[in-house]
Amino acid sequence: MPELPEVEIVCRGLAPVLEGRRLALVQVRRANLRLPFPVDLALRLTGRRVEAITRRAKYMTWRLDDGWVVLGHLGMSGRMIIGPCDDTPPGRHDHVIFDTDEGRRVTFTDPRRFGLLDLVRAEDLAGHRLLCKLGPEPLDDAFTAKVLKAGLAGRSGPIKVALLDQTLIAGIGNIYASEALFRAGIDPTRAASSLTAKEVGRLVPALKEVLLASIASGGSSLRDHRLPSGELGYFQHSFAVYDREGEPCPGCDCAQGISRIVQAGRATYFCKKRQK
């Protein structure tokens, strides 16, 4: 379930395993995911020390000791699984396996193969073709109602679809778009440009709140119960509206309950009474 909060949790979970460690053995088990892997990826990573792990939007970056950065994306179904280095045979979808000099193993598994892994020079990271068009980080202080309002100007499409546009805001996915609009009381079908300053003034904190709450719950569950699987960031969330079609609205007593519609090919969940 990799939207911004999940990627953040994965990065935080990987940091204690990888930061400061050398990659003793890297196994690349196929030539590509969504994009081709860099040539000689395994060779270029083997022996490198991971200096720092950070996140940009839904991308993770591992800064290496030779000036290169591993750029990773989990796509729809990508996961990072932590375990020991042992003789367990890799699963069908275990595409890249990183063993550290401490005897720990990180397995990048991705059944649908929408994820990606690339190498980029640190000084070229911001200009990378996948990163250079990304909009502001929603959790940055610089992401304000004024900034979002300006971005929505001239957009006739629905606000919910606009929130998924990574050039407008980076990191919002299909779940948190619905959740934030519910929290802000805004109808997802409204034209993006029709939102008033007051409404955008509710939407921006709503976005920050749903993301932060998700990170907080993931962080705590990660600290408190290390999953036997070693899997990071894939705990049970409780969403107010997402995937709750027909269930009672948690914000009002309407008889209709949560509605599901499709916008730009993706499911949207909302309360028709509470969201205007």
Next chain:
DNA sequence: CGGCAAACCTGCGAGC
């Protein structure tokens, strides 16, 4: 440029 559908993949649950 904006908006939309299709494409990339596999897995899973519902329904028959």
Next chain:
DNA sequence: TGCTCGCAGGTTTGCC
């Protein structure tokens, strides 16, 4: 039990 269908949390591309 087994099949088909629809659907899934992302992003890019190409067409209008």
